[in-house]
Amino acid sequence: MDFSNNILETIGNTPLVKLNKIVAEIDALVLAKVETFNPGNSVKDRMAVKMIEDAEADGRLKPGGTIIEGTSGNTGMGLALVAIIKGYKLICVISDKQSKEKMDILRAVGAKVVVCPTDVEPTDPRSYYSVSKRLAEETPNSWYVNQYDNMSNSLAHYEQTGPEIWKQTDGKITHFVVGVGTGGTISGVGKYLKEKNPNIKIWGIDTYGSVFKKYHETGIFDENEIYSYITEGIGEDILPKNVDFSLIDGFTKVTDKDAAVYTRKIAMEEAIFVGNSAGACIKGLLQLKEHFKPDDVVVVLFHDSGSRYVGKMFNDDWMRERGFLEENVTKAEDVIKDHIDKELIVVRTEELVSHAIERMRKYKISQIPVVDINGFVGSVDETDLFRSYVADKNVAEKPIKEVMGKPFPIVKLGTTIEEVSKLFTKENDAVLVDLGNGKHHIITKYDIIGSIK
Structure with missing residues (x-):
């Protein structure tokens, strides 16, 4: 009979798959090392086992202990598998930018999940680095993994992932391309491959908001480069x-x-249903295409499964909200189609300015058309109201007609974006779209900016 003694024995020996259509413009053989075939569905299973086994060997992790780690989700899953098999408790500290699926999966495999804010300094006591360290100090019989500085991380890939890639390519690999987060994968694989053939090129994929690229090129750790970003699993502010x-x-x-x-x-x-860092790797690969020749063998590593991003990158609404969905926006109707059923908020000429202010607050809007029994006769926006208030503190009790500006221009559904854009001026911040049947919708500068791809 052919079977494994436990799930940990199934880690590794993941397939190498030729990519075709998505890399058609690259003049080389491109192979994907698909790490979703690991039982925890990510490359992190490899180093999770190695870090725990090394901590057991030197006494840092004792029987019945609690494992504590700051993770973007995948390392936590790998640690959870090992903790279940070996009888440890696990606390995962995760940032709030990570997908809900990752958090739910960690809880499903018995981990306690502590969520921390993303947009804080690494040294901030609320950061997931700081919270992890504090929990390790406060929890009896615990061990803080610290995958960032734990060298068993890169050693796992030196001992396993690198040799697998070398064997699977029969030593013909010329380039290795991978997203860089903790650095364990690129450093461990890179070290092994360069020992086998110093001419093999190792390329890291970084993200905007991370410090790696500039530091590598200049030796400067530029804090001005650090800002919050959406891409998960790669890039760092340390x-x-x-x-x-x-x-x-x-x-x-x-x-x-x-x-x-x-x-x-x-x-x-x-x-191939894989995660967010794989998308970054493929785009990065295409950006590097001039580095590849016809006889080259390029291996790109896919870190994790797409199942952890079904509420994000694989969700049309999430993509559309961020302007990531590749839609062809050419007419006024394209800009408003996702909220065309929303009622147009208006204010009447005889209503008080305080009513308009209340409506702006309630609906979180900055411009409101003004109507009377004949139709649209004016408009108000927050800037005008602010100026009026500065000039007269009693303006809130005055009727709208005394402070309103010119009515917003009205266009048809088929009006081009170029024509709509020309109607925005220093004096005019919105345009009305005629939907027919006496109904209208509003387009603001924000809507136009949001439609830019």
């Missing part, structure tokens, strides 16, 4: 010890939008 910059030949940065769009493209064009 320099983990596992990132060995001497092994990396270069970085390319990929935008949040491109990462999300290409995550979906991989599923639709290659039938």
